Amino acid sequence: MDYLQITGGAKLSGAIDISGAKNSALPVIAATILSDQPVTLTNLPNVVDIRTLLKLLTILGGEVEHEAETAKINNATMNSTKAVYEIVSKMRASILVLGPLLARFGECEVSLPGGCAIGQRPIDLHLKALEAMGAKIEIKGGYVRAEAPEGGLHGAKIVFDKITVGGTENTVMAAALAHGKTTIVNAAKEPEITQLCEMIASADVKIEGIGSSEITIEGTGGKPLIFNEPIEIIPDRIEAGTYLCAAAITGSTVTLNKVDAEHINASLAKLESMGCRFDIAENAITIHSPDRLRPVNIITTEYPGFPTDMQAQFMALATMAIGESIIEERLFENRFMHVSELNRLGADIWLKGNIAAVRPVAQLFGADVMATDLRASSALVLAALVAKGVTNVRRIYHLDRGYDNLEGKLSQLGAKIERLRE
Ligand code: EPZ
Numbered sequence: 001m002d003y004l005q006i007t008g009g010a011k012l013s014g015a016i017d018i019s020g021a022k023n024s025a026l027p028v029i030a031a032t033i034l035s036d037q038p039v040t041l042t043n044l045p046n047v048v049d050i051r052t053l054l055k056l057l058t059i060l061g062g063e064v065e066h067e068a069e070t071a072k073i074n075n076a077t078m079n080s081t082k083a084v085y086e087i088v089s090k091m092r093a094s095i096l097v098l099g100p101l102l103a104r105f106g107e108c109e110v111s112l113p114g115g116c117a118i119g120q121r122p123i124d125l126h127l128k129a130l131e132a133m134g135a136k137i138e139i140k141g142g143y144v145r146a147e148a149p150e151g152g153l154h155g156a157k158i159v160f161d162k163i164t165v166g167g168t169e170n171t172v173m174a175a176a177l178a179h180g181k182t183t184i185v186n187a188a189k190e191p192e193i194t195q196l197c198e199m200i201a202s203a204d205v206k207i208e209g210i211g212s213s214e215i216t217i218e219g220t221g222g223k224p225l226i227f228n229e230p231i232e233i234i235p236d237r238i239e240a241g242t243y244l245c246a247a248a249i250t251g252s253t254v255t256l257n258k259v260d261a262e263h264i265n266a267s268l269a270k271l272e273s274m275g276c277r278f279d280i281a282e283n284a285i286t287i288h289s290p291d292r293l294r295p296v297n298i299i300t301t302e303y304p305g306f307p308t309d310m311q312a313q314f315m316a317l318a319t320m321a322i323g324e325s326i327i328e329e330r331l332f333e334n335r336f337m338h339v340s341e342l343n344r345l346g347a348d349i350w351l352k353g354n355i356a357a358v359r360p361v362a363q364l365f366g367a368d369v370m371a372t373d374l375r376a377s378s379a380l381v382l383a384a385l386v387a388k389g390v391t392n393v394r395r396i397y398h399l400d401r402g403y404d405n406l407e408g409k410l411s412q413l414g415a416k417i418e419r420l421r422e
Contacts, residue, residue, distance in 0.1 A: 004393040004407060006384035007416040008366060012247055014413050015255035018240045019045035019404035020233030024192040026093045027169040028199055028231055029053045033100035034176055038074040040230040045404040052091045056083060081108035088113050095123055099170035102135060103177035106148040117373040119332035125160055125167040132156040133178055152222045155180030163188050163302045169196055176200045178219035187215045190303040191263045195234050203227050237263040238309045242378050245313040248276050248289045249320055249382050254413055255286040266306040270296050295323040300330050312338045312379035318358035319347040320386060325358040338376035341369040345383050366391040374402045385415055
């Protein structure tokens with residue numbers, strides 16, 4: 001098994017490019033199911049989760065040509081509507097095929113994703129929305145079996161009890177081919193949802209309220225969509241935030257290219273409060289970091305608030321601040337698995353329920369640590385960049401699911417990091 005060996009203490013400098021957003025590419029790939037014509041996707045990140053979802057399309061009978069950052073997908077040949085356990089158990093975002101498969105084929109079976117390291121992560125809101133559109137749903141043998149009514153799904157008014165990114169995405173995709181109008185109230189507003197809506201709108205589907213918490217979609221009444229233009233995946237705001245944290249924790253000046261500063265306002269504001277300064281140009285950000293960071297208080301919330309996907313990385317930063325920081329996780333009930341691993345590196349983090357108090361320490365020290373989920377793993381890498389001595393980060397298959405060439409990009413900035421094999 002691969003692991004990362006990092007020798008702490010190097011300052012970073014220079015520039016890197018930010019890749020396409022994994023969490024945007026996943027729903028965009030799922031949305032290609034809404035079409036029976038070829039679709040081209042560009043700026044895909046080179047990460048395992050993308051390859052997993054493209055593989056699922058081929059298992060369903062779609063044709064996929066994937067090379068570097070581009071995939072040409074033709075789902076005209078799709079002849080199965082069963083998303084099997086073997087794939088869904090590898091990646092819970094596979095649930096995103098539920099809405100489009102049901103909308104295009106009138107029925108589907110998708111393995112029920114289990115819980116994951118960060119929480120239970122139910123999909124009840126996805127299912128309720130599809131039921132409101134007329135679907136009959138049963139859970140049997142570990143699968144969600146969904147059937148549209150005779151003639152197809154119909155539009156509905158859906159009021160989400162809770163803001164859900166995946167639930168909003170599944171509903172938008174199902175609504176695109178439904179009969180009549182669907183209104184989603186309390187929709188998620190993440191840039192990834194805006195990209196999905198814009199993709200569907202580019203296929204002549206009328207969508208109002210893109211980027212807002214109320215989205216209205218006029219469905220095509222069962223007619224598959226045609227995507228004439230290539231879909232370019234937006235920059236990964238979480239990858240960008242992670243590299244800003246890498247610069248901040250090492251007291252460095254670094255430039256990120258191919259980034260959208262508008263999408264990372266919440267992280268920029270927190271970094272600024274910790275003493276960092278920025279030069280923001282079109283598609284580029286340069287961060288200048290102080291020698292010592294000020295402490296920070298964070299509460300995770302939905303976009304445009306502070307993202308749960310940046311919580312672990314900021315906790316790593318907070319270990320090196322000059323005072324105590326308080327971090328509250330509000331989205332997932334178990335997203336603090338990195339705390340004990342950061343403490344193994346010498347951090348002083350006290351945890352009660354969903355609140356962590358991060359007390360300052362003079363120095364972190366290299367050790368063997370274990371990655372537990374994607375963002376927790378990147379927090380360990382950040383801490384290792386400043387820990388004295390050598391840190392080995394194991395179980396990095398979590399990192400490979402969502403960070404494109406992490407060790408390559410950090411090496412390019414001057415970090416001492418190597419991928420080794422046990
Ligand atoms: C997306 O997950 C992201 N994944 C996650 O990124 C991210 O952490 C999360 O949104 C929150 O921003 C992808 O985009 C592929 P949710 P998703 O539905 O859609 C509860 C990463 O590191 N909920 O918005 O699964 C749920 O348990 C990943 O890249 C229900 O109760 O998140 C959570 O508490 C990890 N019922 C909250 O809502 C439901 O039916 C938000 O979850 C659905 C969700």
